[in-house]
Amino acid sequence: MAVMEPTSIDSGLAAALAERLDGEVIAPTDPAYDDARSIWNGMIDRHPALIARCRGTADVVAAVLFARERELPLTVRGGGHNVAGGAVADGALVVDLSQMRAVHVDADARRAWVQGGATWADVDTETQRFGLAAPGGVVSQTGVAGLTLNGGVSWHRRKHGMTIDNLVGAEVVTADGRVVRATATENADLLWALRGGGGNFGVVTAFEYRLHELGPEVAFLFVPYPVDQAAEVFRAYRDLVASAPDELTVDFGIERFAPDPELPPELHGVMYAGVFGMYAGPVEEGLKALQPYRELGTPILDATGPYPFTGVQTMLDPKFPDGVRRYWKALYLDSLSDEMIDAAVERAVTMPSDGTLVFMRHLGGAMGRVPAGATAFGDRRAQFMLSIDSSWIDQADDDVNVEWTREFWSAFERWSGGRTYFNFAGQHEEGDAALRASYGANYERLVDVKTKWDPDNVFHTGQNIRPRAAR
Numbered sequence: 069m070a071v072m073e074p075t076s077i078d079s080g081l082a083a084a085l086a087e088r089l090d091g092e093v094i095a096p097t098d099p100a101y102d103d104a105r106s107i108w109n110g111m112i113d114r115h116p117a118l119i120a121r122c123r124g125t126a127d128v129v130a131a132v133l134f135a136r137e138r139e140l141p142l143t144v145r146g147g148g149h150n151v152a153g154g155a156v157a158d159g160a161l162v163v164d165l166s167q168m169r170a171v172h173v174d175a176d177a178r179r180a181w182v183q184g185g186a187t188w189a190d191v192d193t194e195t196q197r198f199g200l201a202a203p204g205g206v207v208s209q210t211g212v213a214g215l216t217l218n219g220g221v222s223w224h225r226r227k228h229g230m231t232i233d234n235l236v237g238a239e240v241v242t243a244d245g246r247v248v249r250a251t252a253t254e255n256a257d258l259l260w261a262l263r264g265g266g267g268n269f270g271v272v273t274a275f276e277y278r279l280h281e282l283g284p285e286v287a288f289l290f291v292p293y294p295v296d297q298a299a300e301v302f303r304a305y306r307d308l309v310a311s312a313p314d315e316l317t318v319d320f321g322i323e324r325f326a327p328d329p330e331l332p333p334e335l336h337g338v339m340y341a342g343v344f345g346m347y348a349g350p351v352e353e354g355l356k357a358l359q360p361y362r363e364l365g366t367p368i369l370d371a372t373g374p375y376p377f378t379g380v381q382t383m384l385d386p387k388f389p390d391g392v393r394r395y396w397k398a399l400y401l402d403s404l405s406d407e408m409i410d411a412a413v414e415r416a417v418t419m420p421s422d423g424t425l426v427f428m429r430h431l432g433g434a435m436g437r438v439p440a441g442a443t444a445f446g447d448r449r450a451q452f453m454l455s456i457d458s459s460w461i462d463q464a465d466d467d468v469n470v471e472w473t474r475e476f477w478s479a480f481e482r483w484s485g486g487r488t489y490f491n492f493a494g495q496h497e498e499g500d501a502a503l504r505a506s507y508g509a510n511y512e513r514l515v516d517v518k519t520k521w522d523p524d525n526v527f528h529t530g531q532n533i534r535p536r537a538a539r
């Protein structure tokens with residue numbers, strides 16, 4: 069990939085944009101440039117033409133209009149956590165929302181108003197002051213924007229639904245630089261599309277979420293079992309979750325212990341098969357509901373207990389530091405047969421990298437009861453999501469890790485019908501086929517909304533839904 073040489077044209081462009089912006093404009097000549105263009109996935113090494121660090125909605129409007137006038141491709145950066153790296157592109161103008169992270173909670177109305185560059189840490193800190201929570205992600209540094217626009221699966225998804233099921237409104241800067249609100253009564257087609265249709269429809273400068281009572285303490289499950297018991301534990305897990313109440317979300321994973329100083333050194337690097345989960349309800353009730361998951365085999369250790377909800381939300385952060393190389397892919401499964409379990413275990417234990425995680429999320433509950441047409445996200449019948457999260461350090465190991473992930477994913481594709489979670493979509497290699505399979509009957513409706521709101525396909529990163537004229 070050619071590295072852009074800083075030129076006087078770049079400085080002229082940067083100066084012209086800076087005149088219109090309250091926030092900072094970062095050009096390739098700027099010492100802050102390399103830092104500003106890097107995102108969470110260390111595999112992504114892209115060189116935008118300009119980065120517009122917007123301070124507010126007016127800056128976003130100015131940046132969008134500038135990109136259009138100068139015919140620069142445009143990308144939007146929320147939390148910068150997307151594995152495919154849609155926040156940055158070579159030669160693009162990046163609308164960087166990292167300075168727009170305000171959160172306002174209306175505890176009486178049980179609503180949170182959240183700016184488009186906020187992370188889940190920002191949201192949890194404010195909402196938990198009132199004993200409330202919005203269903204977000206399970207790692208605190210993930211951006212609310214990307215996560216919400218593609219669905220959003222949290223530890224309380226089975227009780228409170230996906231993030232999009234709690235998105236009641238949004239402020240959006242459109243492709244022609246207007247600022248509009250999207251709610252159930254105002255631009256309802258746009259709100260419908262934002263609930264799962266990705267970043268295709270405009271820059272979302274604020275999200276409004278419905279909040280739920282949760283915490284301050286919750287019962288959390290973490291029990292790792294020896295990996296040679298993986299298939300039995302996995303089967304027992306599958307059988308147990310079939311009758312789990314909505315309050316309970318339990319996932320199964322295979323990975324290695326990190327070299328964590330709090331763990332005995334003999335466990336460092338040891339592979340295990342673990343269950344992880346949370347009960348969205350009273351702690352005592354939760355501990356009772358979690359008990360059977362602590363007896364699926366002979367545990368290596370058992371860290372189950374009451375935890376502050378904010379602690380649960382940051383617990384996994386150390387596993388996912390910035391800058392590591394990643395390739396993650398996911399797919400949906402309507403059910404989990406013994407054959408699938410054996411195939412998953414057989415492949416997982418061959419993971420080429422110490423940092424990799426193979427994760428089975430249990431879906432259903434409240435998130436599963438939302439009709440397919442109610443949100444752009446589509447069909448909710450899947451009971452599980454398999455996520456193959458490869459993480460490694462050396463560039464020299466790229467091919468082996470990417471190929472391993474793709475082969476694993478391909479082996480399961482026949483069971484998923486090609487339906488994928490666009491927040492964990494590798495590099496979107498499946499293109500249109502994944503769009504059609506995942507959105508199903510909603511796809512043509514999404515194309516209509518796209519054609520109305522972004523006929524020139526200004527917002528084209530991630531899973532691009534192309535407007536009719538551009539197809």
Ligand code: FAD
Nearest residue numbers: 146147148149150154205206211213214215220221267272
């Ligand atoms: P960004 O990289 O900033 O943006 C992602 C995409 O959205 C880009 O294409 C971007 O252009 C577009 N975009 C960003 N902001 C806006 C905006 N304001 N308006 C319009 N378009 C915008 N997902 C879950 O559902 N649950 C989890 O528990 C979860 N855990 C995760 C843990 C880790 C460590 C990581 C890396 C990811 C996790 N994810 C999870 C996936 C996560 O939801 C996606 O990576 C998501 O895209 C991240 O959003 P972001 O704003 O940080 O990303």
